Structures are given as C-alpha cells and as structure tokens.
Amino acid sequence: xxxxxxxxxxxxxxxxxxxxxxxxxxxxxxxxxxxxxxxxxxxxxxxxxxxxxxxxxxxxxxxxxxxxxxxxxxxxxxxxxxxxxxxxxxxxxxxxxxxxxxxxxxxxxxxxxxxxxxxxxxxxxxxxxxxxxxxxxxxxxxxxxxxxxxxxxxxxxxxxxxxxxxxxxxxxxxxxxxxxxxxxxxxxxxxxxxxxxxxxxxxxxxxxxxxxxxxxxxxxxxxxxxxxxxxxxxxxxxxxxxxxxxxxxxxxxxxxxxxxxxxxxxxxxxxxxxxxxxxxxxxxxxxxxxxxxxxxxxxxxxxxxxxxxxxxxxxxxxxxxxxxxxxxxxxxxxxxxxxxxxxxxxxxxxxxxxxxxxxxxxxxxxxxxxxxxxxxxxxxxxxxxxxxxxxxxxxxxxxxxxxxxxxxxxxxxxxxxxxxxxxxxxxxxxxxxxxxxxxxxxxxxxxxxxxxxxxxxxxxxxxxxxxxxxxxxxxxxxxxxxxxxxxxxxxxxxxxxxxxxxxxxxxxxxxxxxxxxxxxxxxxxxxxxxxxxxxxxxxxxxxxxxxxxxxxxxxxxxxxxxxxxxxxxxxxxxxxxxxxxxxxxxxxxxxxxxxxxxxxxxxxxxxxxxxxxxxxxxxxxxxxxxxxxxxxxxxxxxxxxxxxxxxxxxxxxxxxxxxxxxxxxxxxxxxxxxxxxxx
Numbered sequence: 001x002x003x004x005x006x007x008x009x010x011x012x013x014x015x016x017x018x019x020x021x022x023x024x025x026x027x028x029x030x031x032x033x034x035x036x037x038x039x040x041x042x043x044x045x046x047x048x049x050x051x052x053x054x055x056x057x058x059x060x061x062x063x064x065x066x067x068x069x070x071x072x073x074x075x076x077x078x079x080x081x082x083x084x085x086x087x088x089x090x091x092x093x094x095x096x097x098x099x100x101x102x103x104x105x106x107x108x109x110x111x112x113x114x115x116x117x118x119x120x121x122x123x124x125x126x127x128x129x130x131x132x133x134x135x136x137x138x139x140x141x142x143x144x145x146x147x148x149x150x151x152x153x154x155x156x157x158x159x160x161x162x163x164x165x166x167x168x169x170x171x172x173x174x175x176x177x178x179x180x181x182x183x184x185x186x187x188x189x190x191x192x193x194x195x196x197x198x199x200x201x202x203x204x205x206x207x208x209x210x211x212x213x214x215x216x217x218x219x220x221x222x223x224x225x226x227x228x229x230x231x232x233x234x235x236x237x238x239x240x241x242x243x244x245x246x247x248x249x250x251x252x253x254x255x256x257x258x259x260x261x262x263x264x265x266x267x268x269x270x271x272x273x274x275x276x277x278x279x280x281x282x283x284x285x286x287x288x289x290x291x292x293x294x295x296x297x298x299x300x301x302x303x304x305x306x307x308x309x310x311x312x313x314x315x316x317x318x319x320x321x322x323x324x325x326x327x328x329x330x331x332x333x334x335x336x337x338x339x340x341x342x343x344x345x346x347x348x349x350x351x352x353x354x355x356x357x358x359x360x361x362x363x364x365x366x367x368x369x370x371x372x373x374x375x376x377x378x379x380x381x382x383x384x385x386x387x388x389x390x391x392x393x394x395x396x397x398x399x400x401x402x403x404x405x406x407x408x409x410x411x412x413x414x415x416x417x418x419x420x421x422x423x424x425x426x427x428x429x430x431x432x433x434x435x436x437x438x439x440x441x442x443x444x445x446x447x448x449x450x451x452x453x454x455x456x457x458x459x460x461x462x463x464x465x466x467x468x469x470x471x472x473x474x475x476x477x478x479x480x481x482x483x484x485x486x487x488x489x490x491x492x493x494x495x496x497x498x499x500x501x502x503x504x505x506x507x508x509x510x511x512x513x514x515x516x517x518x519x520x521x522x523x524x525x526x527x528x529x530x531x532x533x534x535x536x537x538x539x540x541x542x543x544x545x546x547x548x549x550x551x552x553x554x555x556x557x558x559x560x561x562x563x564x565x566x567x568x569x570x571x572x573x574x575x576x577x578x579x580x581x582x583x584x585x586x587x588x589x590x591x592x593x594x595x596x597x598x599x600x601x602x603x604x605x606x607x608x609x610x611x612x613x614x615x616x617x618x619x620x621x622x623x624x625x626x627x628x629x630x631x632x633x634x635x636x637x638x639x640x641x642x643x644x645x646x647x648x649x650x651x652x653x654x655x656x657x658x659x660x661x662x663x664x665x666x667x668x669x670x671x672x673x674x675x676x677x678x679x
Contacts, residue, residue, distance in 0.1 A: 035120065050105065050486050056076075056592050061103075061108055079632075081607045082592075086260075086274070112155065115153060123143055126167070127386060142381040160374075162195055165203070176218060177218050182227075188235075192239075194240070200270050214229065260274065260616065311492055313426070319384050326387025350381075357375050391408060392409065402450065411443070417470070420470070477494035566593075571669040572601070572669055573601045589607075589638075617648075619651065
C-alpha cells in the first residue's frame with residue numbers, strides 16, 4: 001500500500017473540509033427545513049395583492065409566453081417592436097411559468113418567491129461549509145428577514161434573479177477555495193455570466209472580492225490559481241457572450257430594437273445607460289439630466305450615509321453596523337492563520353460583497369432606487385452568520401480572549417439596538433423603545449457573563465435574547481411589507497417614514513412606496529383608486545389600478561403614466577381586442593408603462609413608442625409611417641409623450657404630431673384614440 005506525504009496545502013484542505021465531514025446534529029436539518037418553509041410561506045402569502053406588479057416587465061413576460069422570439073430577446077410585446085431596457089434572463093422563468101399556467105399574478109410571481117427560498121438555501125450551504133450550523137442558520141434568517149429582500153422576491157424586477165445568481169457564485173467560490181478544483185471556478189463564471197444577462201455590469205461588482213479570496217486562499221499553486229481565474233473569465237464570456245453576439249450579429253430587421261439604447265446596440269446599453277452612466281449620471285435618454293449627484297439630483301444626494309438615510313435606511317441597513325464590526329473582528333482573529341484558511345476567505349467573499357456594493361451605491365450619481373439595496377443583503381447576512389457564530393465559538397479558547405470577544409459581541413448587540421431604535425423612530429414604530437431597552441439588557445447580560453462564575457446559562461440566554469432583539473426591527477418591516485400590494489417601477493419596503501423621500505416631478509421619484517392594491521391593506525391612509533373593469537391578473541374579473549393612478553405614497557406619474565402605467569377601462573379593452581388578429585400591433589402609444597397597461601388588459605400586442613422613457617429612437621417617424629401604410633398598427637393612443645429628455649430621441653413627439661395631422665381623433669371613455677386605418 002502506498003502513502004501520500006502530507007503537505008501544508010493538503011493539510012489545509014483537510015482542515016477546511018472538516019465542518020462538512022462532521023456529523024450533523026440532529027436538529028440541523030429540521031431547523032433548516034423550518035427556515036425554508038417559513039421563508040416560502042412568507043414570500044408566497046398574499047402574493048396576488050400586487051396585481052401586475054411592475055407592468056413594464058409583466059408585459060414582457062406575457063409577450064415571452066406567447067412568442068419565442070420575444071422570449072429570447074426580452075421584447076415588450078409579442079409583435080417584437082422593442083425590448084425592455086435589460087437583458088432577458090430574469091424574464092425566462094416567469095415567462096415559462098406563464099406559458100404553462102396562463103397569465104396571472106401567481107404564475108408570474110411564484111418563480112420569484114421560490115428564487116428567494118433557493119437563495120436562502122444556497123446562502124446557508126455556503127456559510128455551513130466553513131462554519132457551524134448556527135452560523136448558517138443565522139445567515140439564512142438575517143437574509144430572509146431583510147425587508148427589501150421580502151419585497152423584491154415577491155416582485156418581478158430583475159433584482160431577485162440577480163441576487164440568486166450572485167449568491168450561487170459566492171457558493172461556488174467558497175467551494176473552489178476549499179478544494180481548489182477548477183470546476184467550481186468554471187461554475188462561478190457561468191453564474192456570473194447569467195447574472196450579466198440579468199442586470200448587466202452590476203453583476204461584476206462582486207468580482208474583485210471574489211477573485212481576491214480565490215487568489216489568496218485556494219490550496220493550489222499560484223500558477224494554477226491564475227489559470228483558474230482566466231478560465232472563470234472565459235466561462236463568463238461564454239455564458240453571456242452567446243446572447244450578446246446573437247443580438248449584435250443578427251440583422252436588425254430580424255429582431256426587436258434594443259430598448260434603452262440610442263443606436264440599437266446592446267453594447268451601448270451595457271456601457272452607457274445601464275453601465276457607466278449609472279456611475280457618472282450621464283445617461284442619454286434618461287428621465288432627467290445627468291451628472292453631478294449631490295443635493296440637486298432627483299435621485300438624492302450621494303455620500304457615505306446615503307444608504308443609511310431616510311427611507312433607504314429601512315430597506316437593508318439594519319445589520320450593517322454589526323456586520324462591519326464582526327467583519328473587522330474576524331479578519332483580526334484570522335490574520336495569522338495559514339494562507340488557505342477557508343473561514344478568512346469566506347469573510348473576504350461576503351465582506352467585500354457588502355463593502356464594494358455599499359460604496360458603489362453610495363456614490364453613484366445616476367439613476368438610483370431604494371430597492372437596489374437588496375444586492376447588499378447576502379453579503380451582510382453572510383458576515384453576520386460567520387461573525388456572530390465564530391466569535392461565540394472562540395470565546396471558549398482562552399479566558400482572556402473569551403472576555404475580549406464577549407465584550408465585542410455585547411458592543412455589537414448594543415450598536416445594533418441603537419441603530420434599530422433610530423430606524424424604527426423614523427416610522428414611529430411601537431417597537432422602538434422595547435428594542436432599545438431589551439437590546440441594552442441583553443448586551444449587559446452578555447458582558448456580565450464574562451466575569452460571572454458559572455455563567456453559561458446567562459450567556460446563552462443573553463445571546464438568544466440578543467438575536468431576537470437584533471432581528472425584531474427588520475422582521476417587523478418585513479411583516480408589514482408582505483401584507484401590502486405594490487405596483488409600478490419604484491417601490492420601497494416597510495411603512496412610511498418621516499423623512500428621506502427624494503421628491504422629483506410628480507412626487508416620490510426616488511423613495512416613494514408602490515401603491516397598495518385594493519383589498520391589500522392600504523398603508524397609512526393612502527387612497528386607493530377604484531377597480532377598473534378589464535382583464536384581471538388574478539382571475540377576479542377586475543383590473544387593479546397602476547401605481548400613480550391615485551394619491552398616496554406611490555411613485556409619480558411623469559408624462560401621463562410613464563412610470564406607473566394607466567387604468568384601462570372595459571370599453572378601451574373591447575376596442576383593442578376587436579379584430580386585433582388582423583394586425584401586428586393592436587395599438588401603439590408612447591412609453592412602455594402606458595403600452596403595458598393596455599397590452600395586459602386586452603391581451604394583445606401594443607407597441608411602446610420610444611421604449612420605457614419614450615426617448616428611444618424607435619420607431620422613427622419614417623418607420624412608423626411604413627408600419628401604418630402596411631396595415632400593421634390599428635390604433636394610436638395619445639398621451640405620455642416626454643419629448644427628448646437628456647439628449648434622447650424626439651421620435652415619439654414627431655409621431656404624435658404626424659398622427660394628429662393625418663387622422664381624426666375620437667374619445668373613448670376619456671381616452672384620445674386615432675384609428676390608423678382611417679385617414
């Protein structure tokens with residue numbers, strides 16, 4: 001029998017695999033099952049209250065369920081006029097579900113909720129590989145109870161898929177750090193590639209920290225680590241590049257126009273409107289002049305406190321102070337460990353995710369919404385789970401270290417309670433003082449346990465109380481959030497706060513909460529518009545109003561519903577359906593939210609002139625005239641033109657003027673409509 005000599009590298013690999021090999025305690029799997037079941041129930045309960053949610057993306061889901069070309073490219077309509085202003089990967093699961101189960105809220109949003117459960121499970125698995133089941137459970141609970149997480153995994157924006165794929169990437173990197181196998185880096189590259197096909201360059205924000213963790217800690221020679229890094233880059237290019245090449249190489253006449261771009265180019269969209277423009281603020285075609293940030297920006301002032309201020313603070317910042325403290329403590333404690341220490345590498349993975357994302361969001365001058373902070377949640381939760389559990393475990397290694405670490409834990413609890421006190425005060429929550437008082441009591445109990453003889457019971461009870469207190473604030477916001485219905489492009493979790501709304505034209509551009517739906521429990525006395533007859537997303541026979549169609553804490557309706565859509569009457573619905581099968585588009589109107597409202601109500605293709613903001617140069621006046629001459633568009637619905645914001649195209653205004661000059665207007669239930677078949 002031959003033997004293999006032990007080396008520092010193989011010994012390190014053996015050590016990092018130890019937690020996985022250890023026999024699981026009997027309670028671990030039931031506890032994990034309970035976490036996932038509660039998460040699933042929380043995210044699925046009352047899911048139908050949001051109606052069409054973000055109608056902009058709902059229309060694309062509807063189109064993708066009806067037409068495979070629309071599915072592949074992410075078209076706004078089954079006529080394949082123009083795409084949404086994102087790549088389509090996040091739409092695919094929802095579109096497949098709708099194709100199987102029919103168009104309704106549940107079929108569309110259940111995949112999003114299940115992604116939330118899957119993300120919690122992947123986060124648990126990643127933390128568990130290098131630490132204890134307690135650490136993994138803490139991470140899972142901290143993530144699932146984050147208010148903005150509960151909202152975005154119950155909504156149809158791309159952020160849910162993005163967060164899932166980035167968490168999956170983190171898991172693969174942790175695996176690669178543990179055993180140095182190339183396949184894990186390849187899988188990490190594939191996950192990042194599909195994350196790019198979900199929300200473009202935001203997928204790359206986590207890459208510096210992930211790469212640093214692998215290059216530092218993987219138990220293989222440096223040459224191998226560099227090679228695996230290059231292979232991961234190749235996997236990113238391969239998994240994302242096929243679709244980019246398809247869009248860029250296929251003739252423009254064979255595919256829809258790339259929404260959000262000014263030159264029908266996905267690369268322009270990637271590096272402009274959805275890329276560097278988000279950092280600098282210079283976003284051609286945006287709803288506001290770009291650049292600058294600061295106090296004058298409609299997206300709020302930039303700076304290190306941006307994600308902590310006002311309404312944004314209540315989305316995901318509850319545990320950020322604790323995460324920073326625990327991250328620093330863990331890095332100090334593991335600083336002298338071997339290069340291949342998996343615990344330290346994991347802290348780098350989750351901590352860098354949190355810090356880099358925090359800094360990018362804090363100082364970006366372009367379009368920013370409070371719900372973007374969902375991207376912080378896995379990083380925060382990973383650090384919280386590892387930090388709290390590992391510092392607790394290390395307390396027993398020596399009396400002197402134990403006292404110091406106990407003080408650090410107690411201080412972390414106190415800081416978290418004070419920050420929760422501040423956040424809860426903004427919404428005048430009744431939990432404000434109980435959290436502060438009980439947080440102080442549990443912190444004092446923890447600190448005292450370091451000096452009291454036979455204090456294990458005191459320490460354990462104080463620690464349990466501390467966990468409950470620290471999670472009470474975000475959990476209360478999450479419970480509030482899942483009771484509401486939300487619609488529109490700009491939404492925030494939790495109740496209204498006293499300050500922090502970033503007001504723009506029409507109100508609430510940066511921080512307004514989506515409009516609660518009728519029957520969903522209107523928040524803080526927000527007015528709810530009456531139901532309008534038409535197609536219902538939940539099969540009830542009524543079409544819920546879009547956000548912005550009434551008062552309350554909804555986002556503003558700029559240009560006649562370009563951010564919140566419009567209410568569609570029964571009469572308009574029947575008009576659009578008419579002989580719609582004879583036309584490629586039953587109607588055309590300016591702006592994707594407007595078009596989506598009509599398309600979802602009548603279940604017919606509606607062309608969104610100018611894309612989301614009405615500022616894309618599609619169709620041009622000449623192309624629109626050709627469509628009309630060829631008999632491909634039945635009606636033109638007036639309203640919603642924004643001209644040419646921030647250097648965008650004026651094609652939508654030119655089209656509106658041409659229609660007004662050449663066709664006779666008619667009013668249908670208060671809406672101005674032109675029949676393009678009758679000059």
